[in-house]
Amino acid sequence: MQRELVHTSIMSSKDHPTADWIFSDVKKEIPKISFGTVYRNLGQLVEKGLIRIIQLDGIAHYDGNVAPHNHFICNECNSIYDFELDNEDFISQVEVKNHHHVSGYQLMLTGTCNKCNIN
């Protein structure tokens, strides 16, 4: 069952890896794994809610942290950082003002990360 390995690969990376990265990583353990298998298992893990997918510039990154949280992308090193917000009252703002029903959200901040702005 290589789905386990795909899953643990994501969990251990702690870094929102791409399918390509995961493929290379799992390949170390199982040299004859194929891309088809990686993508199929990624899809199943997403379905089961064990991981979530983050589209970024048209390529998919995977996140083992399924708890609601947000992402900060550094313009310089392209790292993806997690962060959380104290309040999520912007949701109720939108529900009240626009009359949409909000079931989820994705907030992506960009800028310069704390590693890169030590100039």
Add this chain to the structure above:
Amino acid sequence: MQRELVHTSIMSSKDHPTADWIFSDVKKEIPKISFGTVYRNLGQLVEKGLIRIIQLDGIAHYDGNVAPHNHFICNECNSIYDFELDNEDFISQVEVKNHHHVSGYQLMLTGTCNKCNIN
């Protein structure tokens, strides 16, 4: 200069169109326009800051509204709605707590839009 037409197509659509939609739309005026031309001009318009690009599920949508605003995507009809927030204090929250420098953000809410939830 077909860049004008590509631009006005986006502006008139008011609906965050894809490259494919824009291609079809401009084709009505200039039947022999090519995809290469559409993409090249879209890239130039983005560079000039006249439009902005919104990646959604791996395909690019274009937005003629370059003023900072956010997007709500309906899970049912897949429409993309604009909305604005009163305060953007979540930016300072992140700057204070995570010590990143924020230069931009993209908030995407999903749910059921006010058209679709009239049940």
Add this chain to the structure above:
DNA sequence: TATTAAATAGGAATGATTCCTATTTATATA
């Protein structure tokens, strides 16, 4: 008008992702 630069059409190339299929492996059942 002659030169140079920008724009274009058309299609090939790319790259991530999905799809397909024959084969292998696990699971259930008699």
Add this chain to the structure above:
DNA sequence: TATATAAATAGGAATCATTCCTATTTAATA
């Protein structure tokens, strides 16, 4: 255990949005 059934897999072909390339056309400039 032997057999039937279902799930998983490798490998590669197909897809599809986007980018790249090139010869040709059009605009701008001296």
